[in-house]
Each structure stands twice: as structure tokens, then as C-alpha cells.
Amino acid sequence: MTAPETAPDPAVFRLAYVPGVTPAKWVRIWQERLPDVPLELLQVAVPAASDLLRDGGADAGLVRLPVDRNVFSAIPLYTETTVVVVPKDHLVAAVDEVSVSDLADEVLFHPLDDALGWEEPPGRPAIERPATTADAVELVAAGVGLLVVPQSLARLHHRRDLTYRPVVDAPQSSVALCWPEDATTDMVEDFIGIVRGRTVNSTRGRRTDEEQRKPSKGGKGQKAGKGQQGGKGGAQSPQRRTGSGPGGGRTGGGKASRGSGRATGRPRRRG
Structure with missing residues (x-):
């Protein structure tokens, strides 16, 4: 039973x-x-x-x-950044980064637990798909092929005889x-x-429920600061800060944003 x-x-x-x-x-x-x-x-x-x-x-x-x-x-x-895992003596290890086209002639493993969701994996396919990323890393270490993964997985399965380089145009996770x-x-x-x-x-x-019904503070701050926006058509200044943190809803233009056209300096004494 x-x-x-x-x-x-x-x-x-x-x-x-x-x-x-x-x-x-x-x-x-x-x-x-x-x-x-x-x-x-x-x-x-x-x-x-x-x-x-x-x-x-x-x-x-x-x-x-x-x-x-x-x-x-x-x-x-x-x-995450996407990287290719290679043996340390591989040609890829001599450059800072590669593109997918640079890997076209390489055997690339596509494990069953792939995290990138390729529509069409690059490179030449291996005879079999490894069951896991860990299995694929072992095959890379054996010099059979390469593996493209999110950087955290390359770090997780780090080995002294392997390294990795960014793949600039690969899908990201x-x-x-x-x-x-x-x-x-x-x-x-x-x-x-x-x-x-x-x-x-x-x-x-x-x-x-009460908090969800209240208007957000950020929206209120943006209304109050409408007259301070610079540029044509009320476009927001790139230095404007928003949000509820320190300085939220104020312009960041420094002296240029205060008293435009107003005389500066010490006031004259009355006679």
C-alpha cells in the first residue's frame, strides 16, 4: 500500500x-x-x-x-550577457568578443535544457543533443565542440581548462x-x-486596497513641475528629476533655471 x-x-x-x-x-x-x-x-x-x-x-x-x-x-x-564556452587554447580565446557568424564552422552543442531558445541554433550541429548544460560543458572540455550559454551558466560550470567570450549578436536570456x-x-x-x-x-x-486607490506621488509631482519644463512644446529637460526621491519634481538646471531675466548682484542703497 x-x-x-x-x-x-x-x-x-x-x-x-x-x-x-x-x-x-x-x-x-x-x-x-x-x-x-x-x-x-x-x-x-x-x-x-x-x-x-x-x-x-x-x-x-x-x-x-x-x-x-x-x-x-x-x-x-x-x-544576461550571452557567451561562448571554449577550451583555453582555442582561437576564440585570443579575441575579446565574437559574433554568431564567427562560429558558423564550429560544432555547437544545443543541450535539452538550453536557456536561450534559439529559433535556429548556429554552427554545425553535434551528432546528439546533450541532456544538460553540465554534460555539454564536459564535451567542450574534451575538445568535441563549443557551447553558447548565458554568462551565469558559464560561471556556474567553470573549469580551469575552459574560458568564455561574449557573443555580441546572440539571443539573450x-x-x-x-x-x-x-x-x-x-x-x-x-x-x-x-x-x-x-x-x-x-x-x-x-x-x-486603500493604497491602490490613491494616486501615485510621482504623477502629482509631474503636474506641479509642468511649468518648469524647458524646450519647445513643453519637452522635458534631460536634467529634470522625477520620482519621490530627494529633488523629485525639480529641474536640475542650477543657476540657469532660477530668475531668468532678473538682475543679480547686491541691491542698491536708498538715498
Whole structure:
């Protein structure tokens, strides 16, 4: 008789992440702000990340785009440089960067967990597709071919006998915080607040109904500063600052923006 599957603990926040992504900074902030709520990290391969989130195996994930936006909400975080991994004695190692056309005559591995989503992979195809990026790196070290990956994966699988160079016109991989749209829980909102850099006092990262109804401060500041915009047609000065930070809504033109046409210097004394 098989034992019934244990349901996930609702008091634990489960964060999935794909290889190459480093969630340590955000995990540390979570532990400082929410010490009573454990955070469980789940590493998942790129092709399996969406299924894990859809099936409820994790509350949110740091994944590679694209994702199905009909199912998931996503906050893009950053885009990685794409590099080619080569042996240290390869000709590519002698240059600073390469283009896709420079790799046309090379055997390029396209592993099953590829993170770049090529429409048509460049170079000459290998006899077989390696199962994982780690397997492909081993084959590069054996001198069989080359591998194009996001830079974080080249660092993750670093070897002393290999190096990498940027590929300037290759597709790039973007990383995003992703979660099922119909499962935006309070803990997910807490983690969104951490990722977006909100302070501990900003309702623990959640926006209440009352806050959502209020107009944003940024919009108000832009209205007040309308008369100070320079150029034809009210075009905004490139030195204008916006937002709610120090100096928001003021022009940055220094002396030129004050008292245009007004006399300067010390006032005359009355006789």
C-alpha cells in the first residue's frame, strides 16, 4: 500500500530557481524580515520550472523568460550577457568578443535544457543533443565542440581548462520573478516587495486596497513641475528629476533655471 503524498506546508514559502540564478541576497532579506516563516529553496531545470509552479510545487520562482503570461505573472529582473564556452587554447580565446557568424564552422552543442531558445541554433550541429548544460560543458572540455550559454551558466560550470567570450549578436536570456496569477498569496506579495527593494515599513511589501486607490506621488509631482519644463512644446529637460526621491519634481538646471531675466548682484542703497 502506497503512503499518501504529504501536502506542502502552507506556512513555508517555497521559492524555485533555475541554474545560474543566485537568490542568496533576497533569501537573506527574507530571513531578516520574516524570521518566523521558513523559506525553502528548490532548484529546478529550465524546462521544468513552469510545470512546477503551475502544479503548486512552489509558490514563486526565479525563472528564465518567456513564460505563459495567460497563466503566470512575471516581474523581469535582469538580462544576461550571452557567451561562448571554449577550451583555453582555442582561437576564440585570443579575441575579446565574437559574433554568431564567427562560429558558423564550429560544432555547437544545443543541450535539452538550453536557456536561450534559439529559433535556429548556429554552427554545425553535434551528432546528439546533450541532456544538460553540465554534460555539454564536459564535451567542450574534451575538445568535441563549443557551447553558447548565458554568462551565469558559464560561471556556474567553470573549469580551469575552459574560458568564455561574449557573443555580441546572440539571443539573450532574461530572468524574472514568476508566480501563478491566480495564486498571488500574502507571502508572494512579501517576496515581491523584497525583490523590488521596498523597505520593511512599506506594509511588508503588500499594497492594501486603500493604497491602490490613491494616486501615485510621482504623477502629482509631474503636474506641479509642468511649468518648469524647458524646450519647445513643453519637452522635458534631460536634467529634470522625477520620482519621490530627494529633488523629485525639480529641474536640475542650477543657476540657469532660477530668475531668468532678473538682475543679480547686491541691491542698491536708498538715498
